[in-house]
Structures are given as C-alpha cells and as structure tokens.
Amino acid sequence: MKKIVISKYGGPEVLKLVDSESESISSNQIRVKTHYAGVNFSEIMARMRLYPGAPTPPTGIGVEASGIVEAAGDDVTRFSAGDRVMGFCKFSSYASHVTMDESMAIPVPKNFGMDHAAAFPVIYMTAYMMIFDQCNIRKGDNILILGAGGGVGTALIQLSKIIGANVLAASSSWKHEKMKELGADICLDYRKKDWESEILEHTDGFGADIIIDPLGAASWKKMLSYLAPLGKLVIYGDQYMVGGPRANLFRVAKEFLSLPKFNPLKMMGRNQTIVGFHLGKLMGMESKVKRSLEALIDMVSENNVLPVVDKSFDGSRAGDAHQYIQDRKNFGKVLIDFKEIG
Numbered sequence: 594m595k596k597i598v599i600s601k602y603g604g605p606e607v608l609k610l611v612d613s614e615s616e617s618i619s620s621n622q623i624r625v626k627t628h629y630a631g632v633n634f635s636e637i638m639a640r641m642r643l644y645p646g647a648p649t650p651p652t653g654i655g656v657e658a659s660g661i662v663e664a665a666g667d668d669v670t671r672f673s674a675g676d677r678v679m680g681f682c683k684f685s686s687y688a689s690h691v692t693m694d695e696s697m698a699i700p701v702p703k704n705f706g707m708d709h710a711a712a713f714p715v716i717y718m719t720a721y722m723m724i725f726d727q728c729n730i731r732k733g734d735n736i737l738i739l740g741a742g743g744g745v746g747t748a749l750i751q752l753s754k755i756i757g758a759n760v761l762a763a764s765s766s767w768k769h770e771k772m773k774e775l776g777a778d779i780c781l782d783y784r785k786k787d788w789e790s791e792i793l794e795h796t797d798g799f800g801a802d803i804i805i806d807p808l809g810a811a812s813w814k815k816m817l818s819y820l821a822p823l824g825k826l827v828i829y830g831d832q833y834m835v836g837g838p839r840a841n842l843f844r845v846a847k848e849f850l851s852l853p854k855f856n857p858l859k860m861m862g863r864n865q866t867i868v869g870f871h872l873g874k875l876m877g878m879e880s881k882v883k884r885s886l887e888a889l890i891d892m893v894s895e896n897n898v899l900p901v902v903d904k905s906f907d908g909s910r911a912g913d914a915h916q917y918i919q920d921r922k923n924f925g926k927v928l929i930d931f932k933e934i935g
Contacts, residue, residue, distance in 0.1 A: 607912075628692050655909075681693065687929055712926035739804070801820060806826060823865075906927070
C-alpha cells in the first residue's frame with residue numbers, strides 16, 4: 594500500500610507519498626480500500642507543528658476517509674467485504690488503504706457519492722454537535738457563521754436552515770453567491786472595515802443568538818459585543834495562528850498572548866455563554882457521539898443534504914491540496930483521491 598507521511602515539519606512540500614506495509618486488522622476492525630480522504634485544517638496545523646497531540650514526524654496524517662471494505666475482523670457484525678463505508682482513522686487516512694474500528698465506521702447513505710462520504714464525518718459531526726448539542730439551536734434563532742465558505746461553514750449553513758434558523762454567513766465576498774444558494778439569508782464580507790455593524794443591523798440591534806468562530810483571539814474578543822442576551826459564542830479553531838506555509842513562532846506567540854480573559858460576572862450579567870468544541874477530544878463520550886451521529890444521519894437523509902465538495906487532488910498531490918486551502922481558494926471540502934493508488 595501507499596500512504597502520505599509528514600516527513601518533517603514544514604510547508605506543504607513535506608507531505609510525501611511512500612510505500613508502506615499493510616496493517617493487520619484486529620477482530621473488531623475493517624480494512625478499507627480508500628476512495629477519498631478528507632482534508633481538514635487541523636491536519637495543516639499538524640504539518641506545521643501547531644496541533645497539540647499530533648504524532649511527531651515521520652508520521653501518517655488524516656482522520657477521515659471513504660472507501661470499500663476489503664476485509665473484516667472475526668468480531669465485526671455490521672460490515673462485510675464490498676460495503677461502502679466512511680469513517681474515522683486517526684492520523685492515517687491519507688493512504689491507499691485504511692484500517693477502521695467497527696465503531697468508527699459509518700455506512701454511506703444511499704444518496705451520497707464516495708466523494709460526499711469522505712467530506713462528511715469530521716465537518717458534519719462538528720457542525721451538528723456545536724449547534725444542536727451545545728447551543729440547542731431553534732427555529733428563528735440568528736446564527737452568525739464566521740468562515741462560512743469552508744467545510745464546516747457550509748455544513749453549518751445547511752443544518753441551520755433545516756431547523757429554520759436565520760443564517761448570517763461571513764466570508765470573502767467571492768463566496769457569497771454560493772452561500773446564498775446553500776440557504777444563507779445574509780452574507781457579510783469580513784474584509785470590509787466595520788463590517789460588524791451589519792450584524793446588529795440584521796438582528797434588530799440585539800446581536801446573534803449563536804456565533805460560530807474558528808478565527809482566533811482578536812475575533813473572539815470582538816464577537817462578544819455582537820452576542821445577544823442568552824447567546825452562545827462557540828470557539829472551535831484558531832486560524833489566525835496559521836499565516837503562511839510554515840509555522841511563524843512570532844505569530845504563534847502573539848496569538849497566545851492575545852487570548853482574551855473572560856469575566857464570569859460580566860457574562861452572568863449579560864446572560865452569555867462561551868463554548869469550546871473539539872471533536873477529537875471526545876474520547877470516553879462515545880455514547881453521546883453515537884447519539885448525535887444517528888440523529889445527524891437521519892437529518893441529512895430525510896432532507897437530501899449533500900456535502901459540498903470543492904475539489905479533489907490526486908494522492909500524489911497532497912501538498913497541493915494543503916496549499917489550496919491555505920490560499921483560501923476552497924468553497925466547501927477538499928479531498929485527496931486514492932482510487933487509482935494501490
């Protein structure tokens with residue numbers, strides 16, 4: 594088999610396609626011939642030595658993939674050879690073949706292509722658990738989505754509209770037409786000066802009930818001023834930390850020193866909540882994750898939701914996939930194609 598490894602910390606060029614021994618599977622695992630691997634911002638950070646807990650190079654990379662089951666362990670009951678699956682495989686999904694625990698594999702919905710399947714696990718579980726489990730989103734809520742043109746952002750637009758929320762989607766202006774096609778009610782260009790005043794304009798002066806913010810310290814501090822009473826600010830990433838192809842220690846240090854200090858008494862007086870989310874840190878909470886996954890699958894199936902796939906890159910061009918995302922060229926999910934790589 595072949596897999597992508599982070600050969601050393603650095604820019605996209607450190608991602609190398611190498612030969613590797615096939616992994617044996619245990620009694621509760623399946624081996625999958627990969628069709629597509631999803632690319633996530635956390636993997637870009639891991640490549641740059643900015644993702645806590647990632648293994649040190651040389652190491653595999655990637656956490657989600659879709660493909661066809663080739664073999665199943667003796668104790669596996671839900672899958673057999675030939676089944677279409679998508680799922681999670683820690684630090685190993687950029688590969689021609691992946692091994693998944695049965696509990697981490699998901700049957701591919703009938704209306705999904707294999708590209709949709711690879712675009713689904715991380716971003717849709719992240720989006721669903723943030724707005725339903727943590728924020729209890731309801732019909733009529735005003736939700737502000739920052740970074741709305743990325744993978745998680747497009748998933749958030751789709752799921753928020755299903756529930757009947759009013760979606761304010763913030764991104765670069767070239768993405769606005771596509772966001773409106775997904776269902777966004779208001780599109781905001783956060784590259785414009787004083788764009789935040791439009792948040793109040795479109796929420797009757799109260800601010801957003803839910804703000805989803807992956808940007809970083811300066812944005813988190815500012816967004817509290819645009820959060821409505823009983824509102825929730827959800828933090829799930831720090832894109833400001835990544836400013837180029839390689840880690841910039843000055844930028845990283847500046848970001849840490851800029852982290853806002855939240856005053857609990859002020860938050861109590863304003864009836865506001867700050868929430869953090871990290872899908873990868875939910876080990877031990879499998880029952881809650883499974884509950885959310887089942888509800889999510891029902892929701893996307895009933896409403897014929899398809900993940901937004903922007904572009905796929907051949908397995909030999911993983912570095913180009915990373916660069917494409919870092920250049921902010923994507924609308925929706927970016928994939929790596931391993932169908933013809935063995």
